[in-house]
Amino acid sequence: MKKIGIREVAEEAQVSTATVSRVLNNRGYISKETRDKVQAAMRKLEYYPNDLARALYQKRTYTVGVIFPSNVHPFQAELIQDIEYLLSQKGYKMLLCNSLNNPQKEIDYLTMLRKNQVDGIIVGTHNKYVSGYQNSKLPIVAIDRDLGENTTTVACDNYAGGKMAVQLLIDRGCKQILDIRGDSSVKLPANDRSIAYLNLMKKNNLPKNVLEVPFVWSAAKKKETIENYLQKHPQIDGIFAGDDLLASLAIFYLEMHDKRVPEDVKVIGFDGAKQTLLYNPRLTTIRQPIGQIAQVATEKLINKINGKKETDCLDLPVSLYIGRTV
Amino acid sequence: MKKIGIREVAEEAQVSTATVSRVLNNRGYISKETRDKVQAAMRKLEYYPNDLARALYQKRTYTVGVIFPSNVHPFQAELIQDIEYLLSQKGYKMLLCNSLNNPQKEIDYLTMLRKNQVDGIIVGTHNKYVSGYQNSKLPIVAIDRDLGENTTTVACDNYAGGKMAVQLLIDRGCKQILDIRGDSSVKLPANDRSIAYLNLMKKNNLPKNVLEVPFVWSAAKKKETIENYLQKHPQIDGIFAGDDLLASLAIFYLEMHDKRVPEDVKVIGFDGAKQTLLYNPRLTTIRQPIGQIAQVATEKLINKINGKKETDCLDLPVSLYIGRTV
Structure with missing residues (x-):
């Protein structure tokens, strides 16, 4: 498609390009008749001022x-x-x-x-x-x-979020808490959540259970990894998940295998996006702002x-x- | 931040702008030494060819x-x-x-x-x-x-989708099927789903129950409208929802009010996005391609x-x- 420029507008309105430019920039004297003629031509030709040219000129x-x-x-x-x-x-x-x-x-x-x-x-x-x-x-x-x-x-504040989640599980009586976390080799502020988890386990003399599920994995691989872990570790009675997807995958597996949530296993997620809570209002989670x-x-x-x-x-x-x- | 152009690259590499341009477009003879010098200057100054200028020139x-x-x-x-x-x-x-x-x-x-x-x-x-x-x-x-x-x-194929959903509810024995649909005054292909619903109700001598919930409403208003309707119409035993959000809102309300899904009320959604089914694998729905x-x-x-x-x-x-x- 040929892009329309002020030349084409000027031709259509039978005025000079300088006149079109004056109408566009609202500069100098223009009679109402001329202005109307130019604007009608713009509408007819679907001309819009070229922000690209302006960007190039302004370097912004x-x-x-x-x-x-x-x-x-x-x-x-x-x-x-x-x-x-x-x-x-x-x-x-x-x-x-x-x-x-x-x-x-x-x-x-x-x-x-x-x-x-x-x-x-x-x-x-x-x-x-x-x-x-x-x-x-x-x-x-x-x-x-x-x-x-x-x-x-x-x-x-990832440390505060991790602390809030794990403390809640401890307060509700969990003894074997699993931390499903992201890739520990990537430098992420979210790593602080697991530091909070480890500190609270130590402080409360509780055993550490950590499962790494890198964010970049496919959903299928995440699902399989969580299911394998929970199958091999039936003692887990509390889960702090790295995000709400990991929490949802864990909950679904547990419920399909006759474990009641929260009676048998308590699960808390992280993120709390509006969309997630709209579809899953049951999910307890740490909401990010x-x-x-x-x-x-x-x-x-x-x-x-x-x-x-x-x-x-x-x-x-x-x-x-x-x-x-x- | 000042944007870097070929002038600055030429200055840094101590060559002419024409030489920089030849390196960029891989045109004409350039010695390896000159090419290396120009490319080093580009890296140092973080110069990238300006696609904006090209776009303006090509009108594309x-x-x-x-x-x-x-x-x-x-x-x-x-x-x-x-x-x-x-x-x-x-x-x-x-x-x-x-x-x-x-x-x-x-x-x-x-x-x-x-x-x-x-x-x-x-x-x-x-x-x-x-x-x-x-x-x-x-x-x-x-x-x-x-x-x-x-x-x-x-x-x-919205008509086929509507037919598939409603026929399933009929096959599973539903007698009072509710169609939660979008705004009937907007010209949408999705309106065909409700035409399929109405045709099937007529063909099977079943009563029509239609609730309009425009897509553009807020989630809170959608929720309230569905809840009010279901409260006033306890006879509903099947729901064909316009999308998976409407289906999820209905299911959540029913389960909070001691109706079992699917035993008491059967619910089918529409869309079947990967994300929805990952978080809600229980939801029966019509998947759009x-x-x-x-x-x-x-x-x-x-x-x-x-x-x-x-x-x-x-x-x-x-x-x-x-x-x-x-």
């Missing part, structure tokens, strides 16, 4: 790249939606990139975003070994991820775009959502 | 605007993710716009996308009274929505961008997912 695109594993995962989906909303309120638009936990796809997106002159990037992926973020001149904010020098990290995380991340990114220095924010407050699984 | 941005109500709704989230993946495979990028069921936000996005010279738009919103799509010169594909002349609609819808919509849009004519596709095959709620 008002475009932000957002790289996440998936806009389907309820926690990330809600974050992405909140970020997109906040960006749109500030006149920015969002190029969404789902890495699908594929490191090469993530690297390709990073190059694509740079070639398209985005003003900054918000990243929430969990891939190991992706370089290109460290020491970048491009403003970058990472959510739930430490990407090294010059990037700013935003996360909830998703709206706040999105807001702080977006603000810090825009500040960085505007040349300000920014620091990490790792203590946004979590809360307990009481369902019926603990 | 390889950018597609995608407007949906929400990237959180599981069905739409999966569609968006599949579309984004398919676009990225074809060298396109996606500007994601969540209308949040706000008609003004949708109109503003449409203008923003046009100003940013997107090559085409995929739209899956449910707002009434949004003009600007009809007779557009810009290639537009609508999913589950009829937007008028010149736009192409893609949807599953989400991957196929995304593929057909993306293909048709790219064809239209390339100047080809396209026709509607309204019969992508649905399938039955047997959970434990019917």
